[in-house]
């Protein structure tokens with residue numbers, strides 16, 4: 001978490017010298033369950049100790065929002081009632097969440113905000129969800145008497161992505177950021193929204209991220225195409241089975257997928273094939289975790305990587321390379337984490353193999369790509385909250 005004194009100093013300097021309230025929301029990791037959230041499947045995320053810290057204060061105007069992005073040293077002001085909102089991409093998160101909170105009945109008026117973050121950008125750790133949930137938490141406190149539920153804040157964050165940022169994402173990232181608890185992962189059923197906390201302390205293992213430093217960008221990326229593929233398959237299955245309701249791939253069986261294979265084409269088929277497998281893998285991992293069987297957890301992580309790379313096609317050369325090094329070094333489990341197209345691998349590694357793995361990955365990656373992967377040790381932290 002960034003030093004709150006730094007945020008306060010900037011808030012005072014860039015606005016009218018007064019202080020406000022400070023809020024924090026984290027980024028996330030995801031142990032397994034990728035691209036399943038918008039398919040009604042399961043995910044297994046946890047909040048991290050890195051996120052977005054914002055100081056916010058009501059400024060007494062009807063609709064003027066004054067914003068300062070501390071890390072970018074960039075100032076943007078806009079009117080809430082200006083339908084189009086600001087063009088600057090980071091400011092659209094503030095505009096979007098304010099509009100979505102208004103839709104929920106929160107009487108958001110003018111406010112000042114300065115914020116900073118330490119979730120690496122484009123690493124697949126959900127820096128954008130951290131912003132959305134941090135701003136939602138602040139607006140709920142400043143204007144909403146904290147009456148908006150956690151789930152509504154999650155959905156407001158997701159709607160911000162859909163309506164203002166061009167990413168048709170699922171609910172995993174915002175959910176993890178809002179509901180996270182220290183030391184616990186969460187298994188969420190994205191269809192029923194039921195979830196369970198799983199204390200996560202694998203004895204003798206470490207969870208570590210390796211950031212390929214290939215920046216992923218979901219807006220305008222093939223992320224939305226993947227979602228469209230899945231939806232086309234659901235439609236095809238539904239057309240063959242008018243007797244039942246098919247809302248997402250969650251409702252489809254392996255047999256039904258085979259029935260529509262030639263109709264939907266090989267590409268859509270492969271995407272859906274990955275999703276059905278991933279749904280089963282999350283459940284298998286939960287069972288294995290309960291039994292303390294980390295070998296199975298790791299095996300499933302490798303299977304996910306394979307599927308994300310070959311079937312869902314959201315990997316890149318660098319991530320595949322890091323995954324191969326993990327295998328060579330005897331790492332228990334390794335895979336792409338998050339949306340893909342760059343970002344991090346998540347690795348479950350035995351403590352005694354950790355140093356050799358990190359050293360080998362750094363050396364080999366640098367030899368091949370002339371840059372170092374960034375090592376991020378995972379600490380499972382607390383979800384959105386007010387600091388002071």
Ligand code: GAF
Nearest residue numbers: 034035169170171172338339
């Ligand atoms: C991104 C999205 F925002 C999530 O909703 C999820 O689909 C993820 O990619 C892939 O599992 O982080």
